[in-house]
Amino acid sequence: MTAIETKGLSKTYKATRAVEDLNLTIENGELFALLGVNGAGKTTTIKMLSCIIKPSSGDATLMGNSVVTSPLKVKEIINVSPQETAVAPNLSVRENLELMCGIYGYDSKTAREKTDKTIKDFSLSEIEKSRARILSGGWQRRLSIAMAIITEPEILFLDEPTLGLDVLARRELWRIIEKMKGKITIVLTTHYLEEAEALADRIAIMSRGKLVAIGTAGELKTLANAGNFEDAFVALCGGEKTYENE
Ligand SMILES: Nc1ncnc2c1ncn2[C@@H]1O[C@H](COP(=O)(O)OP(=O)(O)O)[C@@H](O)[C@H]1O
Numbered sequence: 001m002t003a004i005e006t007k008g009l010s011k012t013y014k015a016t017r018a019v020e021d022l023n024l025t026i027e028n029g030e031l032f033a034l035l036g037v038n039g040a041g042k043t044t045t046i047k048m049l050s051c052i053i054k055p056s057s058g059d060a061t062l063m064g065n066s067v068v069t070s071p072l073k074v075k076e077i078i079n080v081s082p083q084e085t086a087v088a089p090n091l092s093v094r095e096n097l098e099l100m101c102g103i104y105g106y107d108s109k110t111a112r113e114k115t116d117k118t119i120k121d122f123s124l125s126e127i128e129k130s131r132a133r134i135l136s137g138g139w140q141r142r143l144s145i146a147m148a149i150i151t152e153p154e155i156l157f158l159d160e161p162t163l164g165l166d167v168l169a170r171r172e173l174w175r176i177i178e179k180m181k182g183k184i185t186i187v188l189t190t191h192y193l194e195e196a197e198a199l200a201d202r203i204a205i206m207s208r209g210k211l212v213a214i215g216t217a218g219e220l221k222t223l224a225n226a227g228n229f230e231d232a233f234v235a236l237c238g239g240e241k242t243y244e245n246e
């Protein structure tokens with residue numbers, strides 16, 4: 001079954017074509033990566049799919065619901081861990097999770113039960129009373145993902161979940177993401193090639209707002225006739241290797 005289908009999805013900001021005529025299909029239960037250098041259009045795509053911004057043209061359906069005509073239905077079945085981690089700095093880990101349950105309208109008993117389970121699943125018990133602002137970047141990201149999953153979305157968006165983390169924190173988060181794999185549909189964006197290669201069932205490479213290739217890491221290597229994934233990525237992006245203001 002199809003979880004997400006985009007049809008000519010596009011977003012233009014004045015002179016910038018941030019996303020141009022995106023056509024892709026993501027299956028239910030897939031862990032799908034949008035891979036591209038900074039400025040490729042990944043966040044703009046996530047924002048359109050999660051109804052934070054409206055497309056300039058085109059449409060996308062999530063479990064059959066259009067982001068253009070049924071954004072409220074879409075919002076019910078998704079959740080997002082945004083690129084700029086959105087945790088409330090002065091609330092504790094537990095309070096952040098309960099706040100998210102409140103936003104989704106759970107009663108206090110359900111909120112407590114869900115919070116207890118999520119704290120256990122994400123191994124947050126040691127820090128549940130700590131204010132979010134004192135947590136390291138890795139723990140804040142973990143909390144941000146926990147806050148997105150606590151509402152049991154059918155589709156979860158993770159925008160650059162390991163941006164700026166050290167290698168150990170990154171590997172920890174990879175393990176958490178791997179545990180969720182197959183249970184729900186996950187769309188992850190990253191500019192880390194090894195992250196897409198390690199985690200994703202399929203990868204869509206975006207460059208300058210356009211989809212340039214889609215497939216498994218192995219398929220993309222074959223397509224580019226490259227010995228490793230990095231060479232395949234560079235070749236598919238047109239040999240452009242410079243990263244914009246990282
Ligand atoms: N609110 C905005 N106003 C103007 N331009 C934007 C805005 N958001 C993104 N852009 C531009 O759109 C392009 C794609 O950005 P973005 O989707 O954030 O890329 P990525 O997430 O892949 O780094 C970039 O050129 C960026 O500068």
Ligand SMILES: [Mg+2]
Nearest residue numbers: 042043083160
């Ligand atoms: Mg981004």
